[in-house]
Amino acid sequence: MAEKLLYPPPLLSHEEVANDRAAFMDTLRRFHSLMGTKFMIPVIGGKEMDLHALYVEVTSRGGLAKVMEERKWREVMARFSFPATTTSASYVLRRYYLSLLHHYEQVYFFRAHGALLRPAASALTKTPRRKMRGTSDQSPAAAEAGKRMALPERLGGEPCSFSVTGSIDGKFEHGYLVTVKIAAETLRGVLYRVAPPPPAAAPPPPPPPPARGRRRRDPAQPRPNRSAYNFFFKEKHPELKATHPHREREYSRMIGDAWNRLAADDKMVYYRHSAEDKERYKREMQEYNERLKLAPSTMAG
Known part of the structure; x- marks a missing residue:
C-alpha cells in the first residue's frame, strides 16, 4: 500500500x-x-x-x-x-x-x-457559459452533468x-x-469566522502637538532582532573591507549579489540565526516591559 x-x-x-x-x-x-x-x-x-x-x-x-x-x-x-x-x-x-x-x-x-x-x-x-440561441437541447445526461x-x-x-x-x-x-x-x-x-459589527466609535481625540526634536531611544531597551540577511551582511562586510578596502560604496551591492547566489541550504544557517535572535528579542522585551511596570518613574525619559 x-x-x-x-x-x-x-x-x-x-x-x-x-x-x-x-x-x-x-x-x-x-x-x-x-x-x-x-x-x-x-x-x-x-x-x-x-x-x-x-x-x-x-x-x-x-x-x-x-x-x-x-x-x-x-x-x-x-x-x-x-x-x-x-x-x-x-x-x-x-x-x-x-x-x-x-x-x-x-x-x-x-x-x-x-x-x-x-x-x-x-x-x-x-463560470459556465450561457447557452447560445439556436443550439439544440442537451441530452438528460449532459444536463445533469452540467x-x-x-x-x-x-x-x-x-x-x-x-x-x-x-x-x-x-x-x-x-x-x-x-x-x-x-x-x-x-x-x-x-x-x-464572521466578525461582529464594531460598536459605534467615539469621536477621535484631537491630534497631539508635533514633537520637538527626535525622540531618544531608551538605552535599556533590547536591541531589535535581525533578519537572516542582516547576519549574512555582518559576516561578509569585514571580509570585503579586508579584500576591497577602496570599494566601500559597492559593499551593499556586492553583498546583495552574494546573497542571491547563495544556495538554499547555506541560507538556512542564517535563517536559524534569525529565528534564534527573534526569540531572544521577545524574551528580553518581555523582561524589559516587566521592569517598566515595576519602576515606571525610574525607567521613563
Missing part, C-alpha cells in the same frame, strides 16, 4: 516569507522538493511571474478560497501588468496559483498539517438552504478547514 503524502512542517512564519522575497523563494523551492512536485517559475509575455507578489496579494485577502468567494480576483490581477497579447490572464494566474502555491498556502498561511487538502470548489470551477459542475457557482452566487454533513480537519486563527458532503459530492474548503 502506498504511503499517504503528508504536509511538511513550515520552516518560517507567514510574516517572514511575506516580508522577505528571498526567504519566500527558498522555502517554496524546498517545499516542492519535499513534496516531490515539479517547480519552475512560469513565464508570461516573456517575463517571469512574480510568485511572491501573487502569494502576498492573495493571502492578504484571506487566501485563495476567500478571494474566489468574495470575487476579489480582479483586485489581485490589478497588481500585475500583463501584456495586451496575454488572453485569459485570470485563468492563467489562478491555474498557476493552484499548481504552485495552493499547498504552500495551506502550510505557511493556514498552518495546516497532516494529509493534503484539496482546493475549494470555488477555486476549481470556471448541474453538478455548476453547483459551486450556485452556492457562491445565490442564496440556498439545505443540510450538509461533514467534519473539521483543522483549525487556524480565522476559522476552520472542513470537509462536507453535498449529495454525492465530497468537498473541502475553509470556514471563516
Whole structure:
C-alpha cells in the first residue's frame, strides 16, 4: 500500500516569507522538493511571474478560497501588468496559483498539517457559459452533468438552504478547514469566522502637538532582532573591507549579489540565526516591559 503524502512542517512564519522575497523563494523551492512536485517559475509575455507578489496579494485577502468567494480576483490581477497579447490572464494566474502555491498556502498561511487538502470548489470551477440561441437541447445526461459542475457557482452566487454533513480537519486563527458532503459530492474548503459589527466609535481625540526634536531611544531597551540577511551582511562586510578596502560604496551591492547566489541550504544557517535572535528579542522585551511596570518613574525619559 502506498504511503499517504503528508504536509511538511513550515520552516518560517507567514510574516517572514511575506516580508522577505528571498526567504519566500527558498522555502517554496524546498517545499516542492519535499513534496516531490515539479517547480519552475512560469513565464508570461516573456517575463517571469512574480510568485511572491501573487502569494502576498492573495493571502492578504484571506487566501485563495476567500478571494474566489468574495470575487476579489480582479483586485489581485490589478497588481500585475500583463501584456495586451496575454488572453485569459485570470485563468492563467489562478491555474498557476493552484499548481504552485495552493499547498504552500495551506502550510505557511493556514498552518495546516497532516494529509493534503484539496482546493475549494470555488477555486476549481470556471463560470459556465450561457447557452447560445439556436443550439439544440442537451441530452438528460449532459444536463445533469452540467448541474453538478455548476453547483459551486450556485452556492457562491445565490442564496440556498439545505443540510450538509461533514467534519473539521483543522483549525487556524480565522476559522476552520472542513470537509462536507453535498449529495454525492465530497468537498473541502475553509470556514471563516464572521466578525461582529464594531460598536459605534467615539469621536477621535484631537491630534497631539508635533514633537520637538527626535525622540531618544531608551538605552535599556533590547536591541531589535535581525533578519537572516542582516547576519549574512555582518559576516561578509569585514571580509570585503579586508579584500576591497577602496570599494566601500559597492559593499551593499556586492553583498546583495552574494546573497542571491547563495544556495538554499547555506541560507538556512542564517535563517536559524534569525529565528534564534527573534526569540531572544521577545524574551528580553518581555523582561524589559516587566521592569517598566515595576519602576515606571525610574525607567521613563
